[in-house]
Amino acid sequence: MRYLKQTGVMLLMAAGLSACGKGGDADEATVKVDQAEIISALNNELHTAERSCIPMPVRFAEPVAKDFAKETEPNGAQLATLVKIGLIKAVPAEGGKVEFEPTDAGREAYTGLADPAGPGFCSGTLEVDKIVDDKTTEERSDFRRHEVRYTYKIESPASWQGDAEVLANYPDFAKLVEGVGKAEFKAVVESRGQGWRVDSLGDK
Known part of the structure; x- marks a missing residue:
């Protein structure tokens, strides 16, 4: 009879320890x-x-051909698009070429380094x-x-x-x-x- 009581106590202690262990794990698992x-x-x-952002194909004040829209290097179609949407404007440069300046809207949109193609308008x-x-x-x-x-x-x-x-x-x-x-x-x-x-x- 004493053996049974001792066994019962040991089982209750083991169950209590087990419950404590589970509670600790649960606390860690429920950290939200x-x-x-x-x-x-x-x-x-x-x-x-x-x-x-969309990149600017050339540096500002870098002269390019006057009919830049037909060029492939730099990307003339992109330059023409930036002019059309009012982010840059072409101004006369030496040798019958043009160069570009940002418009007021372009200055507002222009920022740092765009990924992956360099300075751009965001x-x-x-x-x-x-x-x-x-x-x-x-x-x-x-x-x-x-x-x-x-x-x-x-x-x-x-x-x-x-x-x-x-x-x-x-x-x-x-x-x-x-x-x-x-x-x-x-x-x-x-x-x-x-x-x-x-x-x-x-x-x-």
């Missing part, structure tokens, strides 16, 4: 990730990536539309790494974003515009307990 923080980190990175700002998949690839007490897939949107798009000539002469930009709300980008984000940082920002 605030996706708004991940989205904020992604948006900060996208804002500086300048992906919603239409709005690329941002996260929604998180499609958020997968934890590494997790420790002080570190997390997630692989995220998301769709995107273009905030405050320029009036020329949907122009047929722009889309025809800038195929990469056209692909970006057509993919709004549908195409997926992926990124790897990391956290050490004090917010999230983007480790890598890919297209697919």
